Amino acid sequence: MTNTRFQDSVKHLLLVGGGHSHLAVLKSFGDTPAAGARLALLSPSRHAFYSGMVPGVVAGHYRPEDCRVDLGALAARAGARFLLDSAAGVDPARREVTTARGERLHYDVLSLDTGSSAGGLAGAAEHALRVRPVEPFLAGWERLRESARRGEVRRIAVIGGGAAGVEVLLAMRHGLAGVAAQFALFSELPVLAGHGGRRRMARILGERGVAVRSGRKVVAADENGLELDGGERFEAQAAVWATGAYAPSWVAQSGLATDARGFVAVRDTLQSHSCPEIFAAGDVATVVGEARPKSGVFAVRQGPVLARNLRRALAGEVPVRFRPPSRSLALISCGDPYAVASWGRFSLEGAWVWRWKDRIDRRFVERYRLGPAGG
Ligand SMILES: Cc1cc2nc3c(=O)[nH]c(=O)nc-3n(C[C@H](O)[C@H](O)[C@H](O)COP(=O)(O)OP(=O)(O)OC[C@H]3O[C@@H](n4cnc5c(N)ncnc54)[C@H](O)[C@@H]3O)c2cc1C
Incomplete structure (x- = not known):
């Protein structure tokens, strides 16, 4: 030592x-x-990921290197020793x-x-893909996407009805366009509870064929799917764990x-x-x-x-x-270049909201980049 x-x-x-x-x-x-x-x-890790753009990587709008910052370079510029x-x-x-x-x-x-x-759930470490930390999540998404394209994954369950769960689900759906996969969203609380845009998002999820199961607590994940409070089972070939912090x-x-x-x-x-x-x-x-x-x-x-x-x-x-x-502004992406803006009780939606979010996110990452492609 x-x-x-x-x-x-x-x-x-x-x-x-x-x-x-x-x-x-x-x-x-x-x-x-x-x-x-x-x-x-x-x-x-040598890189810091900007989480706001991670759903966009999953959807295929960005490359992973578009949404990361080279911490080593930033530390060197600040005269800081970088310890991995x-x-x-x-x-x-x-x-x-x-x-x-x-x-x-x-x-x-x-x-x-x-x-x-991302917190704990029985079986989550072995049988669910967790959205944090970002790097292993993106690697796991690559594997999941390939399995779905080969027809091995037909049903994907996302656990967590906050902004991260909703965005990641819709991003996966967009990233798997043309693949016959079904999506289900499990949320203990109402989906996007506390967000002004929750009704808009409920409509969008419905229009896109997502089965929403709110008020249901998931207690375990295994190789065949999920176990819910009360013993009910939900069969799925893949589970994504996106609950709160x-x-x-x-x-x-x-x-x-x-x-x-x-x-x-x-x-x-x-x-x-x-x-x-x-x-x-x-x-x-x-x-x-x-x-x-x-x-x-x-x-x-x-x-x-x-x-x-x-x-x-x-x-x-x-x-x-x-x-x-x-209160703060939440810009929640919908997989395709479309997003819902939510501020207090107010909300708006449209392709322009997505472009607005895209500009804000890219500008944030650019502020901290010192070399090409984030190093
Ligand atoms: C998919 C997804 C999408 C999201 N989208 C949004 C959004 O659009 N808007 C929004 O406001 N919030 C969003 N969030 C929430 C947001 O990611 C977090 O609130 C935010 O990242 C918290 O920032 P932070 O500075 O606390 O740390 P983080 O950004 O989480 O970074 C923590 C860093 O610490 C490092 N670290 C971890 N443990 C250790 C350790 N023991 N020792 C040393 N280093 C360590 C990690 O490697 C990481 O680089 C999203 C979350 C997810 C998962």
């Missing part, structure tokens, strides 16, 4: 995870280096992060942006203050409730008293505030507050 504590007076800022907020942090430190600070980025490994725990007393490979990394200021996990278990095990679901409890400055030198943003964090749905929109909004507060923490200055908007 190596200990990378340095015997010098510079402050060590350790960024864990290449999530949406940390992209803004890396860009900021690349644009304006912080004097007297040494940066490191810990990530299990993942965090397995934090020891706040020693100010160390332990990695999956057993390294111990010292920090003076720590920032967590590791996203959420779950907290990574190492967070609570590290002794950090968490919310009831195990996410890092942070103040409106994005500082941990238990350790002010630890910051967290994106899905892995919950701003206590200002909790919002776990979505990329909020992770993106937190990025510039996080960058500012990390600089202030390194300089020993008081951090500023993050003020989340009360």
Whole structure:
């Protein structure tokens, strides 16, 4: 086990995870280096995927490289050491992060942006394709598409009636145009609960022949399909697991203050409730008293505030507050170049909404790309 504590007076800022907020942090430190600070980025992958474009990859509108950012290049520009490994725990007393490979990394200021996990379901690891992490999901989709084209998959069940589940289902349907596959969507809550566009989307799912089973809890997946609450079975040759966000278990095990679901409890400055030198943003964090749905929109909004507060923490200055908007715009793609816009109780739809989303998404990725095709 190596200990990378340095015997010098510079402050060590350790960024864990290449999530949406940390992209803004890396860009900021690349644009304006912080004097007297040494940066490191810990990530299990060289690339960060922009999830908003992932359904478009599945549908065939984009290549995987169109929606990814080269973290190595972004880190190099920010003067940060890039460490290809993942965090397995934090020891706040020693100010160390332990990695999956057993390294111990010292920090003076720590920032967590590791996203959420897809959560557990009996049999899901073996028999369902999980939408997170993105890279294995896209590889699994390639295999599923080939099996469906060979006629081995005739029925596909998607579990999760939030925006990710709906988008991924409609994207798969578009990606399998001409293949005789049926789709079913299982959702414990009403599909797109809380979205102004839920009625429009219910109509679109119906028009496209998707069987929607809301109010049904899926309790297990196996090689023949799904088992529902109450023992009912649903036969399917493929299952895709796209339910809500779950907290990574190492967070609570590290002794950090968490919310009831195990996410890092942070103040409106994005500082941990238990350790002010630890910051967290994106899905892995919950701003206590200002909790919002776990979505990329909020992770993106937190990025510039996080960058500012990390600089202030390194300089020993008081951090500023993050003020989340009360609602956010959701642009939900429908597989083909068509999308539904949902903002509070209001909604709109059309091919122009898809083009609008496409422009926003491409612009986001372009902002963080330094080389051709995302490196
Ligand atoms: C298919 C799909 C479509 C979606 N579409 C939208 C959308 O259109 N709009 C929207 O607002 N939201 C969308 N979401 C939700 C959105 O993806 C998340 O809310 C968002 O990605 C959260 O961003 P983040 O910064 O928290 O972390 P993420 O973007 O999830 O990134 C976390 C990073 O941390 C790394 N990491 C993970 N664990 C560790 C570890 N232990 N150590 C080090 N690094 C680690 C990962 O490799 C990853 O690069 C979608 C989700 C999915 C699955």
